[in-house]
Amino acid sequence: MKVDVILGLQWGDEGKGKIVDVFTPRYDIIARFQGGPNAGHTIIFGGNKYVLHTIPSGIFHPQTLNVIGNGVIIDPLILYREIDKLREAGMEPKDNLLVSKRAHLILPTHRLMDAALESGKGATKIGSTLKGIGPTYTDKYGRNGIRVGNIADHDFNARYEKLKAEHLEIIRHSGFDYSHHLLDSLSFDTYEEKWFEAIRRMKELKIIDSEIFLNQSLDAGKSVLAEGAQGTMLDVDFGSYPFVTSSNTITAGVCSGLGISPHRVGIVYGVFKAYCTRVGSGPFPTELHDDDGEKMRVGGMEFGSTTGRPRRCGWLDLPALKYSVMLNGVDSLVMMKADVLNPFPAINICTHYQSGNELLESFPFELDDQKIQPVYRKMKGWNADLDNCSQVSDIPDALAAYIQYIEEEVGLPVDILSIGPDRLQTLER
Numbered sequence: 001m002k003v004d005v006i007l008g009l010q011w012g013d014e015g016k017g018k019i020v021d022v023f024t025p026r027y028d029i030i031a032r033f034q035g036g037p038n039a040g041h042t043i044i045f046g047g048n049k050y051v052l053h054t055i056p057s058g059i060f061h062p063q064t065l066n067v068i069g070n071g072v073i074i075d076p077l078i079l080y081r082e083i084d085k086l087r088e089a090g091m092e093p094k095d096n097l098l099v100s101k102r103a104h105l106i107l108p109t110h111r112l113m114d115a116a117l118e119s120g121k122g123a124t125k126i127g128s129t130l131k132g133i134g135p136t137y138t139d140k141y142g143r144n145g146i147r148v149g150n151i152a153d154h155d156f157n158a159r160y161e162k163l164k165a166e167h168l169e170i171i172r173h174s175g176f177d178y179s180h181h182l183l184d185s186l187s188f189d190t191y192e193e194k195w196f197e198a199i200r201r202m203k204e205l206k207i208i209d210s211e212i213f214l215n216q217s218l219d220a221g222k223s224v225l226a227e228g229a230q231g232t233m234l235d236v237d238f239g240s241y242p243f244v245t246s247s248n249t250i251t252a253g254v255c256s257g258l259g260i261s262p263h264r265v266g267i268v269y270g271v272f273k274a275y276c277t278r279v280g281s282g283p284f285p286t287e288l289h290d291d292d293g294e295k296m297r298v299g300g301m302e303f304g305s306t307t308g309r310p311r312r313c314g315w316l317d318l319p320a321l322k323y324s325v326m327l328n329g330v331d332s333l334v335m336m337k338a339d340v341l342n343p344f345p346a347i348n349i350c351t352h353y354q355s356g357n358e359l360l361e362s363f364p365f366e367l368d369d370q371k372i373q374p375v376y377r378k379m380k381g382w383n384a385d386l387d388n389c390s391q392v393s394d395i396p397d398a399l400a401a402y403i404q405y406i407e408e409e410v411g412l413p414v415d416i417l418s419i420g421p422d423r424l425q426t427l428e429r
């Protein structure tokens, strides 16, 4: 068997969580392969809304196992907040949740470092979610990190204290005054206390060699779906660097983040919104600063699932989408939030970038909003409600034409169309 993949093709928040949840009944195992609690994956069904940050989005199907892979970084306190919320809703995630021993831990001081680094950057700040992502991956690659598999070690506390002391030294050196800095409205000491409580509680979880488990499961004929976090334009190598996250969000990340050989990668589903959003700083060629942008933000409820920040909104960007498709080897497209464009009489779609007199066909090294202007093709809007569409043949002609144009440009089929946030508002072609 092979590992199918669902990942984001834009700047995150494409609707990956919803689609993973919709696909889960077809798979035995769902596995997150990178990122950490910077992610916020929303799943809505039965009138309830859930937002997951660390736990894979297959958790609502008790017959499916959910693996937090080695490429993920975990803040135990945030993980336990999620587990407790699921328990309050009557679920028991412990039963179908597995955690890799090799996943790295986000320490409270990683979060302080994130805040110190961002504050030091001033106007050039990345707009990080401040969950400690950059500093934790830095320690992983600098070979200083502490992993989930270490939590039962006799010297765990000593290692923690040593790394904490190193972090505090760096923070002091940066001049950042952390003495009153709050972590999720908690003082550092309270956060740290709760963090240790969560570490103790983690011992109840199934902590495994996930790479062996996943490969053996594939050998035994089990089906696996890998769930991405963030999006391709936030990839540390190919995103709009340095305004990116600190992991490989692309298909390649599945191999290193789960311990899967490239031969075992199956169908890659690329998820994109019918328009674009971005939260945090960095270039965004098709960003709208007008009423249309506001209409998308309000209609699409474009406020961050993790931080609540308003998301920047703009038209669909085909050069960026084609670049993402190339990097990920996408087989099948999933278009989300078509319904948000319902009220628009006309829709723009960026086909190229103009740089001086040059028309750019390929994606540039640096996306500089000052130097690059989007070139748009104007299309007719459908200007109609999609609530009564129960199959693709029901959609308005103008929406069908919009999809067909994207398919022709990108060279791939849009196999799934999402027309609302609920699990059930999903059309398969």
Ligand code: GDP
Pocket: 008, 012, 013, 014, 015, 016, 017, 018, 039, 040, 041, 042, 043, 044, 299, 300, 301, 305, 336, 337, 338, 339, 340, 418, 419, 420, 421, 422
């Ligand atoms: P993820 O990070 O990729 O999982 O996406 P998020 O959950 O952060 O953001 C997607 C947002 O759009 C969530 O609030 C979803 O409930 C919502 N959503 C998903 N699909 C649709 C859709 O087709 N239409 C509308 N209107 N909302 C959607």
Ligand code: IMO
Pocket: 008, 011, 012, 013, 014, 038, 039, 040, 041, 126, 127, 128, 129, 130, 131, 133, 134, 228, 229, 230, 231, 234, 243, 244, 245, 246, 279, 280, 281, 305
């Ligand atoms: P999901 O999985 C959207 C953005 C942040 C910031 C940059 C770096 O829900 O799609 P970081 O905290 O990683 O240091 O932030 O990346 N970012 C996301 N934007 N969706 C996400 O995840 C994101 N995770 C990080 O806003 O600009």
Ligand code: MG
Pocket: 012, 013, 014, 039, 040, 041, 042, 305
């Ligand atoms: Mg999100």
